[in-house]
Amino acid sequence: xxxxxxxxxxxxxxxxxxxxxxxxxxxxxxxxxxxxxxxxxxxxxxxxxxxxxxxxxxxxxxxxxxxxxxxxxxxxxxxxxxxxxxxxxxxxxxxxxxxxxxxxxxxxxxxxxxxxxxxxxxxxxxxxxxxxxxxxxxxxxxxxxxxxxxxxxxxxxxxxxxxxxxxxxxxxxxxxxxxxxxxxxxxxxxxxxxxxxxxxxxxxxxxxxxxxxxxxxxxxxxxxxxxxxxxxxxxxxxxxxxxxxxxxxxxxxxxxxxxxxxxxxxxxxxxxxxxxxxxxxxxxxxxxxxxxxxxxxxxxxxxxxxxxxxxxxxxxxxxxxxxxxxxxxxxxxxxxxxxxxxxxxxxxxxxxxxxxxxxxxxxxxxxxxxxxxxxxxxxxxxxxxxx
Numbered sequence: 130x131x132x133x134x135x136x137x138x139x140x141x142x143x144x145x146x147x148x149x150x151x152x153x154x155x156x157x158x159x160x161x162x163x164x165x166x167x168x169x170x171x172x173x174x175x176x177x178x179x180x181x182x183x184x185x186x187x188x189x190x191x192x193x194x195x196x197x198x199x200x201x202x203x204x205x206x207x208x209x210x211x212x213x214x215x216x217x218x219x220x221x222x223x224x225x226x227x228x229x230x231x232x233x234x235x236x237x238x239x240x241x242x243x244x245x246x247x248x249x250x251x252x253x254x255x256x257x258x259x260x261x262x263x264x265x266x267x268x269x270x271x272x273x274x275x276x277x278x279x280x281x282x283x284x285x286x287x288x289x290x291x292x293x294x295x296x297x298x299x300x301x302x303x304x305x306x307x308x309x310x311x312x313x314x315x316x317x318x319x320x321x322x323x324x325x326x327x328x329x330x331x332x333x334x335x336x337x338x339x340x341x342x343x344x345x346x347x348x349x350x351x352x353x354x355x356x357x358x359x360x361x362x363x364x365x366x367x368x369x370x371x372x373x374x375x376x377x378x379x380x381x382x383x384x385x386x387x388x389x390x391x392x393x394x395x396x397x398x399x400x401x402x403x404x405x406x407x408x409x410x411x412x413x414x415x416x417x418x419x420x421x422x423x424x425x426x427x428x429x430x431x432x433x434x435x436x437x438x439x440x441x442x443x444x445x446x447x448x449x450x451x452x453x454x455x456x457x458x459x460x461x462x463x464x465x466x467x468x469x470x471x472x473x474x475x476x477x478x479x480x481x482x483x484x485x486x487x488x489x490x491x492x493x494x495x496x497x498x499x500x501x502x503x504x505x506x507x508x509x510x511x512x513x514x515x516x
Contacts, residue, residue: 130497132159133207135198135221137214139181140168141356141381142329143415144214144238147294149174154490157497162201164194164217169383189216195224202228208501212265214238215258222261232500233265236292239412240270240278259283266500269493271413274433290496293434294413295486300385301395301422303474311392311400315352315377322464323350325401325425327394327416328408330357330378335407335430335451337366342456344370346464354397356381398423403463406432407451421445422481424474428459435480443480 134152139145139161149170152159161174164186171181182201186194202210202224209232212221218235225233259282262268268284269292270276276289312319324343328334336353340363343351353363353376360378367376384394398404404420406429414432421427421443429435430451435443449455 130157130209130501131205131207132157132209132211132497133202133205134159134161135164135210135212135217135224136161137164137216138166138168139163139171139174140166141170141383143294143413144236145170146384147238147415148213149177150295150297150486151490151493152179153177154487155494156490157494160205160207162198164198164220169381173383173385186216186220195220195227198224199227202230208232209234209497211236211497215254219257219261222264226264231266231503232497234267234269234496234500235262235265236269236271237275237279237412238271238294240275240282255282262288266503267496269496272433273437275412290492292489292492292496293437293484294415294418295484295489296415296419296422296481297486298422298477298481298484301398301419301481302477303424304395304399307396308399311396314392315379315400317350317352317377317400321350322346322348323352323401324460325352325354325398325404325420326406327354327382327397327404327419328406330355330359330363332359333408333410334359335409336363338407338451338453338456339405340366340372340376341370341453342460343375344372345453345457346460349375349460349464351376352397352401353378354380354382354394394419395423398425401425403428403460405456405460406430407456409451417446418481418484421475422477424477426463426475428456434484438480438483441479442483443478445475445478446480 161179161181162184163171164184167183174181184194184197198220207230210221210225210230212218212235222233262284268289270279270289271294273291276291279289280286326339343349367373382394386393398420404425404427406417409430411431414434417427417429417432418434427446428449435446
């Protein structure tokens with residue numbers, strides 16, 4: 130099966146890195162087109178042996194990109210087009226149909242309760258999305274939560290298929306040597322209590338609450354992995370709180386790293402003692418699942434990936450409201466539990482193994498089969514219910 134993946138951009142981000150990981154496990158002949166920003170993840174995909182083409186789109190209203198994309202689809206002889214992220218879903222669906230490809234699958238990675246891809250939801254965005262959705266064969270939701278949101282938006286139930294995000298759980302196993310080496314490289318004391326977080330540094334992620342909570346814990350360090358528009362603001366908050374020298378922002382982390390010498394996400398997680406996800410609006414919560422696979426205790430405000438499973442599937446995770454006083458209290462309790470030498474890692478819970486990328490790829494192939502056969506009235510069994 131020849132598949133063309135169309136994605137809005139390939140800078141470092143959750144959806145982008147999830148696509149790269151899926152490509153490593155899908156038994157298809159596939160190419161990738163990025164509408165904009167052929168960044169680090171594009172380099173990684175190429176290093177994995179997959180062709181990536183840059184469409185050179187200049188903005189959301191660059192309608193000249195539509196005939197360029199249509200021609201590319203037509204010349205490629207693809208059996209199926211798979212789109213990722215809002216702009217690519219809109220343009221990719223129309224281009225596929227204009228090129229004569231009737232099998233079109235779209236993955237909705239980032240539909241939150243009040244935003245999509247970090248932007249506020251609007252009536253216009255919904256109308257355009259639904260107009261394009263009618264041209265597709267199936268819409269993939271990365272969690273039950275996203276599936277319900279899509280249905281409330283107006284996407285027919287029988288066209289929605291839940292294929293959760295996945296991880297290579299074994300790669301995230303705690304590594305004591307990586308912990309020491311990563312702390313030394315980042316200038317973190319080996320015996321320090323290190324709080325960690327991973328994600329885009331945007332206002333909606335609420336990492337400022339984490340900065341303030343760590344500032345109230347003498348001796349604690351904060352290790353934030355990610356990049357975004359709030360970077361300078363977060364450093365300013367840390368300085369005003371008297372913790373400027375205890376907050377470390379590493380920048381974005383491509384995982385797996387495309388080049389030698391780069392820090393991997395598993396190594397960075399090994400350097401942490403507790404993981405916090407303070408975001409109140411998530412579509413899946415992949416970073417939480419990765420942290421659990423690394424054996425970290427996790428505090429989270431919301432995580433659909435865990436909400437879709439029984440509580441006992443992730444005993445190391447605790448849901449919180451995310452207020453600074455509550456977060457400070459929770460972190461202080463973790464800090465008291467011992468020094469670096471006595472803190473023990475938890476075994477990777479069932480949740481981490483449940484969200485296996487090979488399993489997700491298998492379920493996605495089932496959606497592809499339905500789409501190419503035109504059997505839109507049949508529904509793929511939802512694997513998120515199989516704890």
